[in-house]
Amino acid sequence: MPTFNPAKTENILVLGAGELGMAVLRELAVRPQARVTVMLRPSAIDTTSAHKRQTLEELAALGIEVLAGDVVNDSVEQLAERFGGFDTLVSCLGFVAGSGTQVKLARAALQSDVKRYVPWQFGVDYDVIGRGSPQDLFDEQLDVRDLLRGQSRVQWLIISTGMFTSFLFEPVFGVVDLAQNTVRALGRWETAVTVTTPEDIGQLVATVLFDPALVNQVVYVAGDTLSYGQLADTVDRLLKRKVERVEWTVPALLADLAAAPDDQMRKYRAVFADGKGVAWDKADSYNAGWGIETTTVAQWIGEHLV
Template identity: 80%
Template sequence: MHANTSVKIDRILVLGAGELGLAVLRELAQRPAAHVSVMLRAAALDAASASKRQTQEELKTLGVEVVTGDVVNDSEPQLAAIFSGFDTVVSCLGFVAGAGTQLKLARAALQSDIKRYVPWQFGVDYDVIGRGSPQDLFDEQLDVRDLLRHQARVQWLIISTGMFTSFLFEPSFGIVDLDDNTVRALGSWQTAVTVTTAQDIGRLTAAILFDPALINQVVYTAGDTLTYAELADTVDRILGRTVERSEWTVPALKAELAVAPGDAMRKYRAVFAEGRGVAWDKADSYNAQRQIETTTVAQWIEQHLY
């Protein structure tokens, strides 16, 4: 961070080694100025499952050190003590950890000796969405931002990536349903969505962390920004088919949510349908401004569905 003849090593702790965590770890491990560790629950080290063994093997190959810690069961002071051995903590632990986790991690980060914290906000623009949205977990993300903004000791970066590109094609989400040959618009056909692949988020996070110009701010990435009409057109063009098109309006989605208020998918559909804070111009993104190539939706379809 400081101009120095010798390379300053940034001791980075990544929380979690799921799809996003691994993507970030793979990229950081290639940076000479990064000493990379990952925090995993003890249960994740129990190599009973093939996927856990595979992850451990990859971490070993990458030269990533494993630190044990439990976000749910460890106290804030316990987590702060773990974090204190590092310069930067990057959380790749999403909402699956449960309500209250994001705030707990942020408070632990602020109690620790770290220099910089990157909370798990790899998603939409919570500031624009505001409080009281259909997805109640988003309010906690705003609480985290408030905490970070109202202190000056720990630097922070928030990386807004939009939706994971693969989520558009997640059958349970219902946007692109190839089995049913249907593309559904959330809100309207002109509603837009920004998406970035997990691999690109990994690459861009590594670049952003080592960009000295970025400090205490929200950084936007965009693999692609497109309307649902453009999404349907893209599916038709690349897969050589004509999909059925169905529009899920905001009132209809909110009515569905009212019937099952605890349903996470219905919350996400409603908040994305409202169209606020879920899309931004790709030209304004960090990757576009730095001329870093990212995967478009068309390229993703060619790579995964062709």
């Protein structure tokens, strides 16, 4: 195994200021050794939206500079030029940016002068899931990993976080459906899932970036890892109710997907039901190894639902 000197982390560019981007930016802004810039679409900078204006005001208060750039409409060469001059590039732009965006950003990073790239792979273990999964967007994430592993100039880090904790409770996802007093298992009740809050991801990204021991590797973090059975038990206990328990089996979810093959939510359900690459033991996570406290599902319920 070759030895690498870790890239500098003095001048950081973050792509995007959505829920995850803001969580990362808030944590990086308090690091005195880092100068932090965020790249936003021109329309997000020159805006009359009250929400977007509030975001811009918070960024200014945090001392974060703003750079205009459009990952959809700018060319790879234009993006590479915008990325130049930064030590570390962190992408917080997810699949909503559209198919092909993740590969485009990786190519721009590799063409630029950046020393290190952290792609938007804050989710599952795409290596374990492999190509051809029910969620076809995941194949592009493997293309990004191939690009990064196939070169040696730009250092990289991939931070696997699992699902956002709140997503378990999104009615559209259908796992915890409080309106119907129901918890549904994706696959089986024994199937496990790893989840982390955006706030914890922000803290852990800021920590990982300044850990000189981490170079060119996948880092696993976890707010919590639990089975769907444990999730239902936790909902019952903390909300003082007895939920109805429904098992959505893999064959049933695949049949649902076949009936609506373009439905993104059905794709996600089928992948998570398979249970492969979507969970890892919290005890083995980076945060557990360093004694960094993260929010469990029980704590999240206590903060948001009780």
